[in-house]
Amino acid sequence: MTEPVSAVAPEVLIDVRDVGKTFANGVVGLKNVSLQVRRGEVVCIIGPSGSGKSTLLRTLNALETITCGEIHVLGQSVHASKADLNRLRTHVGMVFQSFNLFPHKTVLQNLMLAPRVVAGVGEPEARRRAEQLLAKVGLADKAAAHPGQLSGGQQQRVAIARALAMQPDIMLFDEPTSALDPEKVNEVLDVMQVLAREGMTMCVVTHEMGFARAVAHRVVFMEAGEIVYQDAPQRFFDAPDNERLRGFLGQVLK
């Protein structure tokens, strides 16, 4: 499980090598994907729907299996048969498009559950941490509310806080603003921007080009299961050296 990661610098937290994935129904999800993410780096992944962005993200914490290739996260092989996924996942927070908050628990309980159950944190410490995180995402007054009583934007901020409660080294965002009303998008992006500024290592699958341009250190363009192009945001958006990306940007930025 703790086999050393060879041939990459130690600050590379995510190392994806030649990964391919074919779904059970024969559809190809990922083709020959390689990607490295360094500590503190914010990488945005964009591309048309069905291009494999979410699939790639979900293979990073083994919510999705892979057919070939190798993925190392925090120096551990994710898809080795003896990988301790539960332990690895405590270091990798994930935020979903549909929030996936636990509806039968209050906001505070949502934040406290995993630290209590998985990490064995004591009640007072878990509560202190949860309240601190709620304040950070601007929802200190919603601690006692149930997720169903919150707006989409508030729910997603709670979901981010819930993932942060495990004090992860990496945060994965799977289209975090796609299910939100347009006027709620920014409150979530603002929280993510704060995180990025604090040096959190982030992988963000998104359609928010403005966010990618402003916050990302690197933007990755995927199409048909392949990484077609990646570059720093300024060159990526203003002068991409790739025909297919220019076509895609022409479509979405029109």
Add this chain to the structure above:
Amino acid sequence: MQSSSHRWWWYGVYVAVLVAFGATLYMASKRIEYSWRWERIPQYLVSDEGTELKAPYDGFVSVADDGKSLTLKELKGGRHETISGFDDLLVGDGDLVFQNDPVARKRGLVAGPLTLGLWMTLKLSAVALVFAMLLGLVAGLGRVSRNPAAYALATSYVELIRGTPLLVQIFIFYFFFGTVLKLSAFTAGVAALAVFTGAYIAEIMRAGIEAIPRGQMEAARSLGMSVPQAMRHVVLPQAFKKTLPPLAGQFINLIKDSSLVSVMALTDLTKAGREVVASTFSPFEVWFTVAVMYLLLTGTLSVLVRRLEKRLAHD
């Protein structure tokens, strides 16, 4: 208002149909010249016979002067015992009584055979329910498990039980398992009902678990929870809420199905009904009474469940 007067009209129709139905039953029973003797029923629910005090051993009775206590002197041996606190004396001074002979009676109301039967039915169903829930939960988890052995075992259990009649299962439990494992009638009855109901609860659990969006399990796993942890803290609490209405239906079925254990040496409400019929020759009254008593049990249960559902809905 027009709609409200319409509604009253339909309530009238409802009452009329019920009255017509009752009248038909009454006429039908008239035609076979059945004489209704409802007055015989109450004593089988609550009897004022009181409780009899019985002689603990063979001996001679000597009654105190005030008639409020008696002393029993053992026939062969030196034991003396004074019995008091009774209302009616059933023996005279100097009488010889044998062990277990009634010597006196305490007046008061005691449960009649139908009430005792109801109590037995309640006990049987309640104990069976606890085990059925456990079995159903385990089998339900097996049904959604990706482990082939767990899945196959759970599926075989469910199919086997749902594919055979309860009465046959009760016979098998009573005669086969009861004999092999030396089970009491009560234990065999509880086991048969629990195993039967567990199979149906397993399917309810499976449906409940599958109704919880996959994202819930994924979110829990992404936080580092194991599958059992995610089940226990995230999926099952939500599934339980969803399965409450069908579970309540299954509990009510359990109470009704428990009437089938009356084929064993177990005096539940139905068996008690049969015994009372044998001694009163009033089958119609007895069975109507028994039906109402079952209805009381199941009705109370549905009200309780509805209340629980409302309370959970607030969360």
